[in-house]
Amino acid sequence: MATINLALQGGGAHGAFTWGVLDRLLEEDDLEIAAITGTSAGALNGAALKAGWLANGRQGARENLDWLWAQVARLDDLAVPKWMQAWLPTPGAISKSIEYSPAFMLGDALGRMLSPYAWGPLYENPLEKIVEKFDFGRVCAHEGPKFFVCATQVRDGKVRIFEGDAITTKSILASACLPTLFQAVEVEDPETGIVEPFWDGGYTGNPALFPLFDADLPDDVVIVNINPLERNAVPVMPNEIQNRINEISFNSSLLRELRAIEFVQRLIAEGKVKEGAMKNLRVHMIADDELMNDLSVATKLVPVPSVIAELKEGGRRAAGTFLAHHKDELGKRQTADLVRMFG
Numbered sequence: 001m002a003t004i005n006l007a008l009q010g011g012g013a014h015g016a017f018t019w020g021v022l023d024r025l026l027e028e029d030d031l032e033i034a035a036i037t038g039t040s041a042g043a044l045n046g047a048a049l050k051a052g053w054l055a056n057g058r059q060g061a062r063e064n065l066d067w068l069w070a071q072v073a074r075l076d077d078l079a080v081p082k083w084m085q086a087w088l089p090t091p092g093a094i095s096k097s098i099e100y101s102p103a104f105m106l107g108d109a110l111g112r113m114l115s116p117y118a119w120g121p122l123y124e125n126p127l128e129k130i131v132e133k134f135d136f137g138r139v140c141a142h143e144g145p146k147f148f149v150c151a152t153q154v155r156d157g158k159v160r161i162f163e164g165d166a167i168t169t170k171s172i173l174a175s176a177c178l179p180t181l182f183q184a185v186e187v188e189d190p191e192t193g194i195v196e197p198f199w200d201g202g203y204t205g206n207p208a209l210f211p212l213f214d215a216d217l218p219d220d221v222v223i224v225n226i227n228p229l230e231r232n233a234v235p236v237m238p239n240e241i242q243n244r245i246n247e248i249s250f251n252s253s254l255l256r257e258l259r260a261i262e263f264v265q266r267l268i269a270e271g272k273v274k275e276g277a278m279k280n281l282r283v284h285m286i287a288d289d290e291l292m293n294d295l296s297v298a299t300k301l302v303p304v305p306s307v308i309a310e311l312k313e314g315g316r317r318a319a320g321t322f323l324a325h326h327k328d329e330l331g332k333r334q335t336a337d338l339v340r341m342f343g
Contacts (some may be wrong), residue, residue: 011226012300015041020315101112
């Protein structure tokens with residue numbers, strides 16, 4: 001029996017890839033999940049998994065994740081028959097068609113000129129209708145995997161981790177609050193009564209790994225990475241440049257924490273720090289940079305059912321490949337090459 005922590009990155013509708021990864025991991029009866037840290041779409045996935053897990057175990061978690069993404073993209077109404085899928089455009093072609101569509105370009109331009117506060121009483125956050133349906137009695141329960149939600153405080157730019165009873169509709173919406181699209185989400189601190197505005201957690205922790213340093217948690221953390229770490233082609237078009245800026249920004253906090261983990265591993269290996277004095281995490285990563293390189297911020301913002309379905313299948317494939325090659329190494333050795341990553 002292997003016990004792991006999950007670190008779920010944010011990335012809008014591309015979080016459907018994480019849905020697929022989790023769906024496949026939950027098929028493994030000898031794989032236990034001790035803790036989940038999530039940001040934005042990762043927080044939604046984590047909340048759905050935990051609530052479903054406590055309702056009906058692994059099957060309940062899978063069903064609750066299915067429900068979540070049906071809400072996001074109405075997949076239950078718009079599911080595409082298998083025989084038709086070969087005739088559909090590829091996710092990359094769909095992404096390009098959205099990016100270069102007049103409607104998307106107009107919306108993008110307006111987003112740079114108009115504040116979300118300009119909508120006045122017409123403003124609404126479409127995610128709220130989904131998030132408020134979560135069973136927070138189970139999401140916040142002490143039983144089941146520990147759950148951490150990351151958001152960014154607007155006032156001081158610091159990371160904030162919500163856990164336990166502090167996880168509410170507002171804290172999850174805060175974790176997914178892109179400031180160019182949504183008004184800052186105000187959350188009251190139950191201890192001080194101070195109301196703080198929050199933006200997307202991706203700016204400070206995507207996802208935050210430090211909550212997993214607790215000595216009571218296992219040493220293995222499986223990171224589900226949505227934003228590609230590498231793109232070989234140099235972006236030259238304005239939309240390509242903005243897309244890569246988005247990816248770099250939302251990977252930077254994760255890379256900082258991974259570099260710190262690699263540094264600690266080196267100190268321990270060289271005997272400069274005694275074994276057990278610091279948490280020695282074993283890092284594993286599940287990703288599909290080839291798939292994500294075909295997509296862009298357009299399909300993060302516009303939940304296209306056929307793309308979401310392909311992302312789920314991509315996540316299942318990536319998780320299956322990881323399990324085939326590395327499942328036996330969980331609990332024994334790290335499979336992410338952090339030395340090469342930061343060499």
